[in-house]
Amino acid sequence: MKYILKILLFLIICDACKRSDIDVFDIVEEITDYDSVYSDKNDVFNRITDMAILDSVLITKHMNDTYHFSFIDVNGKKIIKRLGKRGRGPGEYLQIGTGFTVCGSKLVFLDAMQKEINYVSISDVIENKIPYHIEKEAYPYTVDFRPRHMDVINHVKVAVGSFKEGYFGLLDSSNNILGCFFDYPFAYEGVEGIYRGSVYQTKISSNDIQNKFVILTLASDVFEIYQIEGKDIHRIFLNPYNHIPLIRERAGRYGIRINESIAGLMKMAVSDEMICFTYSAESYAKANKAGFISNEILCFNWKGEKIKKYLLPFPISTFCVDKHFIYGVRYIDDESIIYRFKL
Incomplete structure (x- = not known):
């Protein structure tokens, strides 16, 4: 009898551990209704590193392209405008931060060379009003404060990057540095101060309607949700993670052990209702070689509760979501194709 009880207890523990895995969902849905909304076959642009949807306009950010941004009409299946020419001349940008955000009706991104936050009127771009209305604010960049990307949530700007503390x-609203008292959600050894942000890299997305933001740690299954209330910030959710980035040290330099660390949560997209991730249980090295693609989309609400796992008919890379669709990028040979999957 004791032996049977031990077996039952073991099975219960195993089931509990399995259910705590981030990719285990009660509701799993295969998506079969989809179409392509754009292909760059006749007008090639470089790899898409970030994207967002506003009404029926898709905004994409590109790596090492002539232009940093493209505006695509998903209904007309055509490019409306390209923006942010790469260069050193007037109205050009040599280097832009790692991502962008849509805040209200404005495209917001960092000019990494000039250390300025740019706010571009999206309606001006779509309506081809020249010159576009652009607001610029200088932001601090110091030896102890090195932001790579910022999200604007009402009066607060939240940045990911490398920070001493x-x-x-x-x-704050005047771009003064505020103290951040939140430490990494997992134990770390050896890596201290400003160097942590180079090793443990993160991504951020926000929900300005609910005054919340989510932070993802790459090479892991770790994500957190924070709530802004007035001048206070509270962490309201930390998922029960099983995998953190594993690091190695060589000649005094630290990095991720890519063959042993999980790829985990790779790409992130949010809507007013959901937080979504692409996911891979493979090693970071293997996922990197494949281009960080996945056909698994894990969806949570802004409380951190699991909603649904979507299975796409094929793997995608960068993606974004709204209430009705997932928009994802697929690369076939040298062609970039953006698909729309109906939820």
Whole structure:
């Protein structure tokens, strides 16, 4: 009898451990209704590193392209405008931060060379009003505060990057640096101060309607949700993770052990209702070689509760979501194709 009880207890524990895995969902849905909304076959642009949807306009950010941004009409299946020419001349940008955000009706991104936050009127771009209305604000960049990307949430700017103190960076409405008292959600050894942000890299997305933001740690299954209330910030959710980035040290330099660390949560997209991730249980090295693609989309609400796992008919790379669709990029040979999957 004791032997049977031990077996039952073991099975219960195993089931509990399995259900805590981030990719285990009660509701799993295969998506079969989809179409392509754009292909760059006749007008090639470089790899898409970030994207967002606003009404029926898809905004994409590109790596090492002539232009940093493209505006695509998903209904007309055509490019409306390209923006942010790469260069050193007037109205050009040599280097832009790692991502962008849509805040209200404005495209917001960092000019990494000029250390300025740019706010571009999206309606001006779509309506081809020249010159576009662009607001610029200088942001601090110091030896102890090195932001790579910022999200604007009402009066607060939350940055990811490398910081001497804290897990992320904070600026007030006047772009003064605020103290961040939130440390990394897992134990780390050896890596200290400003160097942590180079090793443990993060991504951020926000929900300005609910005054919340989510931070993802790459090469892991770790994500957190924070709530902004007035001048206070609270962490309201940390998922029960099983995999953190594994690091190695060589000649005093630290990095991720890519063959042993999980790829985990790779790409992230949010809507007013959901937080979504592409996911891979393979090693970071193997996922990197494949281009960080996946056909698994894990969806959570803004409380951190699991909603649904979507299985796409084929793997995608960068993606974004709204209430009705997932928009994802697929690369076939030298062609970039953007698909729309109906939820």
